Every structure is written in C-alpha cells, then in structure tokens.
Amino acid sequence: MRTRVAVSAAALLTLAACAGSRPFPIVLGEDGCDHCHMTVTDPRYTAELLTTTGKGYRFDDIGCLAAFLAGGTVPRERQGQAWVNDFLHPGQWLKAEDAAYLQSDSLHTPMGSGLIALPPDGPVDSLRTALSGTRLDWTAVRASGGHGQGNAGTIP
Numbered sequence: 001m002r003t004r005v006a007v008s009a010a011a012l013l014t015l016a017a018c019a020g021s022r023p024f025p026i027v028l029g030e031d032g033c034d035h036c037h038m039t040v041t042d043p044r045y046t047a048e049l050l051t052t053t054g055k056g057y058r059f060d061d062i063g064c065l066a067a068f069l070a071g072g073t074v075p076r077e078r079q080g081q082a083w084v085n086d087f088l089h090p091g092q093w094l095k096a097e098d099a100a101y102l103q104s105d106s107l108h109t110p111m112g113s114g115l116i117a118l119p120p121d122g123p124v125d126s127l128r129t130a131l132s133g134t135r136l137d138w139t140a141v142r143a144s145g146g147h148g149q150g151n152a153g154t155i156p
Contacts, residue, residue, distance in 0.1 A: 023048040023083040023093050024056040035064035035071075035146075036111055043090035045109045045116065052080045062101070063113025067146030082138075084117035097138045100124040104133030113146055 026048070031040045034057040040046060047065035049057040051074055059065040062084055069079065082096035099117040102124055107114045114133075118124045128135050136144075 021050075021081070023050065024058070026058050031058050033060040033064050033110075034058055035068040036060065038110065042110060043085055044087045046085045046090075047096070047117075048083045048093075049074065050080045050083070052078045061109050061111040061113050061146075062115040062117060062141065063109065063111050063144075063146035065096075065146070066113075066115075066141050066144055069142060070145035086122075087116035087118055088122065094119060096141075099138065101136040101138070101141050102128055102131065102133045103136055104128075104131040106131040106133070111146075115141060 026040055026043070026046055028041055028043060029039060032038065033040055038060050040058060040060040042060070045061050047059040047062045049059075049065060049068065051057075057068065057074070059068065065082060065084070068074075069082070083093045084096050084099050086092040086094055086099075087102075094117055096117075098120060100120045100122065102116050102118065103114050105114055107116055109115060115136075118127070124135055127133065
C-alpha cells in the first residue's frame with residue numbers, strides 16, 4: 001500500500017511541475033486580459049504568465065504582461081514562466097526571456113505599448129529599421145513596466 005501511495009504522490013508532483021511548462025489556450029473574443037480587462041481579440045500581441053502553482057494569467061498586449069508583473073499581484077518567486085506570441089506567426093508561443101522585442105510608435109498594439117515579440121533569430125532587425133523602432137530584450141520589457149523602452153537591455 002505504501003508503495004502505491006508513494007508512486008501516486010510522485011506522479012502528482014510530476015504533473016504539478018509540468019503544469020507551468022506551456023501556456024493555456026486563449027479564447028479570442030471571449031477571454032479577458034488579466035491586467036486591463038479588455039477582451040483579447042488579436043493573437044499577434046498576446047502574452048501569458050503561468051505561476052509556479054499552475055495558475056494562468058492572460059494578456060492582450062505584452063505591455064499588459066509587463067505592467068502586471070511590475071504591479072506585484074503575483075510575487076516574483078511565484079511568477080513561473082512568461083510566454084509571448086510570435087507576432088509573425090500567431091499561435092506560436094515563445095518563452096518571454098528567449099524572445100526578441102521590437103518597440104515602435106508605428107505599431108498599434110491593443111493597449112498602446114507598441115511592443116511585439118519575435119524569435120531572436122528572426123527578422124527583428126529588418127523590422128526595426130522599417131518601423132524606426134527599438135530592439136529590446138526581456139529585461140528591458142520588464143523594466144519598462146509596460147510603457148515601451150526600459151533602462152536596461154536595449155539592443156542597438
């Protein structure tokens with residue numbers, strides 16, 4: 001009997017550890033942003049936070065995710081994994097810390113952050129030139145608190 005209980009407990013711990021490994025689906029037109037409370041309608045700008053306890057928070061703009069993190073609703077030690085959608089391939093999630101970001105006043109994002117996410121080896125530099133934008137990393141996006149360019153992590 002003890003062996004079964006130990007195996008079951010180990011299985012539960014494994015499932016809990018995996019709970020934050022991928023984003024939950026966002027239902028466009030139905031789910032609301034957990035920061036600004038607007039309905040999420042455009043997958044190109046979406047982001048998600050999965051806490052270490054398995055709770056998912058959904059956002060309609062990368063800036064909303066950054067502002068939510070800065071607001072401290074979820075303590076830093078429980079924030080888990082942040083995800084952002086690949087702007088050019090909606091539905092393809094990127095780990096927030098691995099993505100490259102472009103901030104431009106030419107980008108009309110849902111809440112006006114002007115932030116999009118792209119794969120780090122993607123066309124971010126050509127888009128930066130075309131849109132007169134600034135390339136950022138996740139550190140800079142977080143430091144911005146959702147208001148565009150932060151003080152650290154700007155990539156010339």
